Amino acid sequence: MAEAKKALGRNSKKQARAAQPRTTPKAYPNYIGGEWVSSGSGEWFENVNPADTRDCVGRFPVSTARDIERAVAAARDAADKWRRLPAPRRAEILFRLGEILIRQKETFAREMTREMGKVLKETGGDVQEAIDCTYYTAGEGRRLHGFTTPAEMPDKFAMCVRQPVGLCGLITPWNFPMAIPSWKLIPALVCGNTVVIKPAEDTPLSTYNLVKSCEEVGIPAGVVNLVTGHGETVGAALTEHPSVRLISFTGSTETGRLVASSCAERNAICSLEMGGKNVIIVMEDADVDLAVEGAVWGAFGTSGQRCTASSRVVVHKKVYKKFTQQLVERAKNLRVGDGLDERTDMGPVINADALHKILGYIEVGQREDRAKLACGGRRLEKGEYAHGYFVEPTVFTDASPGMRIAQEEIFGPVTTVIPVGSLEEAIEIGNGVRYGLSASIYTQDVNRAFHAMNEMYTGIFYVNSSTIGAEVHLPFGGTKATGNGHREAGTQVLDIFTEWKSVYVDYSGKLQRAQIDEVNFE
Ligand code: ADP
Secondary structure (H helix, E strand, O other): OHHHHHHHOOOOHHHOOOOOOOOOOOEOOEEEOOEEEOOOOOOEEEEEEOOEEEEEEEEEEOOOHHHHHHHHHHHHHHHHHHHHOOHHHHHHHHHHHHHHHHHHHHHHHHHHHHHHOOOHHHHHHHHHHHHHHHHHHHHHHHOOOOEEEEOOOOOEEEEEEEEEOOEEEEEOOOOOOOHHHHHHHHHHHHOOOEEEEEOOOOOHHHHHHHHHHHHHOOOOOOOEEEOOOOHHHHHHHHHHOOOOOEEEEEOOHHHHHHHHHHHHHOOOEEEEEOOOOEEEEEOOOOOHHHHHHHHHHHHHHHHHOOOOOEEEEEEEHHHHHHHHHHHHHHHHOOOEOOOOOOOOOEOOOOOHHHHHHHHHHHHHHHHOOOOEEEEOOOEEOOHHHOOOOEEOOEEEEOOOOOOHHHHOOOOOOEEEEEEEOOHHHHHHHHHOOOEEOEEEEEOOOHHHHHHHHHHOOOOEEEEOOOOOOOOOOOOEOOEEOOEOOOOEOOOOOHHHHEEEEEEEEEOOOOOOOOOOOOOOOO
């Protein structure tokens, strides 16, 4: 998301609200040390519906560094008690959290659609992902496996155990406003850490719902703290705080770089999950109908606002015409509208900033040589669209791999189709971007599928499926500018939220010097 934001400046949806909200905005305070409290600033920002900016979803505190200070102090105070509670007991509380999320799924999904626009089926999926993550990771309460290994000296025992890292700062984006916070929060808690969460400015309500549910199931005061507000102030204050041992961040590559340098300054652990420019490869032996299905879902699901979105499709020349005709046809027929309407296929984009950035890229695409705007390309602003941020599903065809629209993350309903003559060419183009999150291939040939799997330098790979659709029990993350080597989800996430402690127990009753003393057969 970074490139165009730099050019356009920040203009999030809260700055673009209409003068007269239809509903009386409810106030949703911060959660610090087990209390629901307003910010010391006394200021609030409005969270508006991107499908209709007259609809204000709620007011949230514009917090300050002092609020972060209080939240960090609360998390510090709770840390020892929480870490000493046996992990299976911590997990029991989290299983109860899973039950609440199941009960509230529909309500939370509706509120999420209202605050961020994606269609109800997808927000239901977002809450479901939080449920899956909760059950799966709570199960780790009875595992959190370490290991034993032989020691090199006699009468000596060697093992490795996990210990919590301590106080964790969680900074989250708006596109998966319950799933992503849960991916960080639940493992952090199972592992025995306490946390301060800073949700995205555009979607604090879904994180509020998650945290409120934590309170309801009796997670002790101070273990989970929520502070809303601007990234540049509260996000930065959290990142810079000397008591915060770890920052887990998901967002743009641009912001991730700032977070990483700030953590490096004070030697804090930092896990980053950032952008993508994901490719679907369609070979000449592919089931073209299935590939089109995957390309539509990958490009236009969540209005293209997923880090795993299929924003590039590399198609073999032998099926290129058939594929592009079908893709364009399908894109034209998608029903754009309010995500709360069951008939809607694709909702709005998140805010005015995103809207202008996406339209900016569409303009760039039209100016660049060789690409053809095959459908879409415009903002929808009449009638039912008049008060929202709607963009037509957009397909560029005949693109070349070096074009900006084929290189930079647009984070909107725009996909770019590139013709190729061979699998090797497709793989080279697939890998020829700065990101490395997800890739996919459509082919009936198992040899080609495995070859591509082996050659694509990404963190996620699909065969005969789109680039989106991660499951919580497999690691999630990417290579190159997508991340910094960590993986969320799966058991791999435990390596973010715990540190290893190697333990040696010498029961020989004498000094034994590793690497120095001889150990003989006699
Ligand atoms: P997006 O482009 O999706 O809004 P950002 O990277 O700007 O992505 O935001 C992701 C999260 O990072 C949000 O919660 C945002 O408030 C936070 N954030 C933004 N700037 C900073 C910063 N300088 N330090 C820490 N967090 C930040």
